[in-house]
Amino acid sequence: MGFYDAFKDALSVAQKADNVELYRQLLDLSAQALDLQEENVRLKSENAELRKAKDLEARIIRHTELYITLKEDPDDLYYCAHCWDIDRRLVQLSCDNSDGTFICPHCHTTGIFNYGKFQSTQNEISEMGPYCF
Numbered sequence: 001m002g003f004y005d006a007f008k009d010a011l012s013v014a015q016k017a018d019n020v021e022l023y024r025q026l027l028d029l030s031a032q033a034l035d036l037q038e039e040n041v042r043l044k045s046e047n048a049e050l051r052k053a054k055d056l057e058a059r060i061i062r063h064t065e066l067y068i069t070l071k072e073d074p075d076d077l078y079y080c081a082h083c084w085d086i087d088r089r090l091v092q093l094s095c096d097n098s099d100g101t102f103i104c105p106h107c108h109t110t111g112i113f114n115y116g117k118f119q120s121t122q123n124e125i126s127e128m129g130p131y132c133f
């Protein structure tokens, strides 16, 4: 029997006994029990969110540049370290594979995710000489 049914039965008994004060106190307790039940639902939801965030936090891999990756991520995606640090929000970076750089579509943080590609691009630019521009 849930508490709602238990209160209903107790209210019925108090009503039959014609005990107005007991009936009133049971109504007050019933209202408090409903408040506690609502708070319990809210706290369970909040706890689930916190557990989810904690599990995600444990998967974060930091790098020298301002991007993060996740352990056991089959897609090997890159996320913005700045957005994670500020909002605990995973924002996928827009990576440019032609020069190894990235930009965050949310906060516009930029950086290099592939130094090899970035260096070869820089070498190509410097080989062009100063008069190519």
Ligand SMILES: [Zn+2]
Residues within 6 Å of the ligand: 080, 081, 082, 083, 084, 091, 104, 105, 106, 107, 108, 109
């Ligand atoms: Zn960002």
